[in-house]
Amino acid sequence: MITLSASEELQYLVDFDLLSKLVVGIGEVSDITGVPTRQIRYWEDKGILQSTKEAEGATRKYDYLSVKKILLIKELLDDGYTLDAAAKKVEARMKNVNEAFMKLAKPTKDEG
Amino acid sequence: MITLSASEELQYLVDFDLLSKLVVGIGEVSDITGVPTRQIRYWEDKGILQSTKEAEGATRKYDYLSVKKILLIKELLDDGYTLDAAAKKVEARMKNVNEAFMKLAKPTKDEG
DNA sequence: ACAACAATTGTAGTTTAGTTACAATTAGTG
DNA sequence: CACTAATTGTAACTAAACTACAATTGTTGT
Numbered sequence: 001m002i003t004l005s006a007s008e009e010l011q012y013l014v015d016f017d018l019l020s021k022l023v024v025g026i027g028e029v030s031d032i033t034g035v036p037t038r039q040i041r042y043w044e045d046k047g048i049l050q051s052t053k054e055a056e057g058a059t060r061k062y063d064y065l066s067v068k069k070i071l072l073i074k075e076l077l078d079d080g081y082t083l084d085a086a087a088k089k090v091e092a093r094m095k096n097v098n099e100a101f102m103k104l105a106k107p108t109k110d111e112g
Numbered sequence: 113m114i115t116l117s118a119s120e121e122l123q124y125l126v127d128f129d130l131l132s133k134l135v136v137g138i139g140e141v142s143d144i145t146g147v148p149t150r151q152i153r154y155w156e157d158k159g160i161l162q163s164t165k166e167a168e169g170a171t172r173k174y175d176y177l178s179v180k181k182i183l184l185i186k187e188l189l190d191d192g193y194t195l196d197a198a199a200k201k202v203e204a205r206m207k208n209v210n211e212a213f214m215k216l217a218k219p220t221k222d223e224g
Numbered sequence: 225a226c227a228a229c230a231a232t233t234g235t236a237g238t239t240t241a242g243t244t245a246c247a248a249t250t251a252g253t254g
Numbered sequence: 255c256a257c258t259a260a261t262t263g264t265a266a267c268t269a270a271a272c273t274a275c276a277a278t279t280g281t282t283g284t
Contacts, residue, residue, distance in 0.1 A: 021144045032133045
């Protein structure tokens, strides 16, 4: 039996380069999070979220981290936080994860 | 400094329950993999791929593992394999990863 | 060369998903 | 109740995806 280090096991199982490219539509995000599409657009208009919308009229796409963020904001709202406060808190809370992703999502040759 | 085990670090960084729900449209898959949408549908018609298409006329969605599979098949095709041979080889090659995902993608309470 | 099969590609016409840009409504606070 | 925060509704439009035909291109054996 071979024992792998944490980061070895991680990279063996999850292709972060691919993961970072897995962007889903707003309807899918709504299904996953339970937050209505209308509300997701509203949050985005307020500057709380960023989607990968490249041009006017183009469809919004959300990556793993954005969806995670929406889930966390929703939790805090249910807890009684205001939207701005929730957004701020989540921003801080996700800082570590964001950084880890940046490092891991660098393009690499596929290893299966 | 706190040291985490492999699976602890993994679960801290990646929410597999969420990851398993991140399903992308066929256009996105085409962008990611470089395989034309027409070809993806063809592979699916042949039974080599499975999308989460729930009804006739509904749009196909692909999860992480499906996209990974497409990437691997494409590689083998470029290498000279026939489609069927490539599909078979990839099936075997992904068995471990598939199993690991099944275990990890069980719904859990969100931990940030 | 050519038959036979594997693999891919083209596209017209239709459906589904997502967009904007208005405005209206609901909830909380001094 | 005035004021702001937060959400919601929807009409008219655009983008993305679907099916179901058929045609084309590549490979292999005789």
